Amino acid sequence: MTRTVVLAGTSGYGSTYLRELTELEGRGTVRLVGLCDVRPLDRGAARQFGDRAFDTRLDRLLAATSPDLVLVATPIHTHLPLGRQVLDAGCHLLLEKPPLPSAAEWRELLRLAQRKGLSCQVGFQGLGSHAYARLAELMAAGELGRVNGIGGYGAWSRDDGYYQRSAWAGRRELDGVPVADGALTNPFAHAVATALALDNSTGWSDIAGLDMELLRVRDIQVDDTSCLRMRTAHGTVITIAVTLAARTPTEPVLVVHGTRRRAELHYTQDLLVLDGRPERHGRTSPLENLLAHLDDPQVPLQCDIAECGAFTRVLDSVNSAPAPRLISERWLTHEGEGLQARIHIPGVEQAVRASAEQLATFAELDAPWAA
Ligand SMILES: NC(=O)c1ccc[n+]([C@@H]2O[C@H](COP(=O)([O-])OP(=O)(O)OC[C@H]3O[C@@H](n4cnc5c(N)ncnc54)[C@H](O)[C@@H]3O)[C@@H](O)[C@H]2O)c1
Known part of the structure; x- marks a missing residue:
């Protein structure tokens, strides 16, 4: 099954996801439908993904693209506001590590994911080794x-x-x-x-x-x-x-x-x-594991x-x-x-x-x- 994906945070660690998404698109398991960043795409990403929807605001991009899941690879202090937008839009979430910068924020996002019945994987990739x-x-x-x-x-x-x-x-x-x-x-x-x-x-x-x-x-x-x-x-x-x-x-x-x-x-x-x-x-990457979990809920998340x-x-x-x-x-x-x-x-x-x-x-x- 092909899942539609949005990536928030396109440079820095986000470029690792762009490489993985290229590979997974080649295999037909995902389709990258949108990119969100507060800065324009860098030259390499623009050459490869310039034809995809782009927005500096994640909530607007989610409304326009309705993806199945969203990868959030932005600075730690943006994880709660962006994670909320993802879950409120009814999308599954792959959130980079560390997931949230305080206990109160972790509890809030966890409760929201549970209330919405959505999966939230954290990018501790070593747990997929x-x-x-x-x-x-x-x-x-x-x-x-x-x-x-x-x-x-x-x-x-x-x-x-x-x-x-x-x-x-x-x-x-x-x-x-x-x-x-x-x-x-x-x-x-x-x-x-x-x-x-x-x-x-x-x-x-x-x-x-x-x-x-x-x-x-x-x-x-x-x-x-x-x-x-x-x-x-x-x-x-x-x-x-x-x-x-x-x-x-x-x-x-x-x-x-x-x-x-x-x-x-x-x-x-x-x-x-x-x-x-x-x-x-x-190793199995956090994204591959999340996709497998969405296909078959019997497959546990590596890092819920x-x-x-x-x-x-x-x-x-x-x-x-x-x-x-x-x-x-x-x-x-x-x-x-x-x-x-x-x-x-x-x-x-x-x-x-x-x-x-x-x-x-x-x-x-x-x-x-x-x-
Ligand atoms: N899994 C790992 O081994 C690993 C390694 C490095 C970083 N990380 C994590 O990845 C995340 C990003 O780290 P980084 O060093 O790449 O950060 P960064 O400061 O380089 O930012 C990454 C991207 O996010 C964009 N961005 C910033 N605020 C945004 C917002 N509000 N909306 C949309 N885009 C926004 C930036 O413009 C940039 O393109 C952090 O959580 C970090 O801890 C994980």
């Missing part, structure tokens, strides 16, 4: 033994241009509206959401305890180097230690510490390493907005915690100029990894810059 599915199956079957903890680590690097690309980058709020663009709540949100999902702890009340160390190397409102430790209602300890100030970036990993086996999930690479043995897997309660609780706690502390200049090094300028914390790569291995916080690891 078959490596994730295989690990979740092994854990459910008890293959890893008792799981004492899950430790996640991530070490990326961002330059000044990243924070200057848009008004919402690096913000907790913008013009009085929550944004939640911290390292834990946005770039590494996948690590938090995937760890919670592996523990079957996706509901709001599945979190029994939550501590965090929020730090930053830049003049921003949010954390860029942080460590989170949670205890879930199942008794599992989950730590997530991340930085955007690494000199040697590596892809993030979730380490599952079982009493019988150890697993590493490299969730951006569909790679599962079981007791040191690598397994490569494929209803399953984002625990994640949203973490996000809300991080975004409303005392402001992240600025790391002293004496622990930092600088590289590059202008928009390419980067700040590094020497040794941070080892610290985030040690956190995941020992389920320890930066302070417990005696990281000097965290003291």
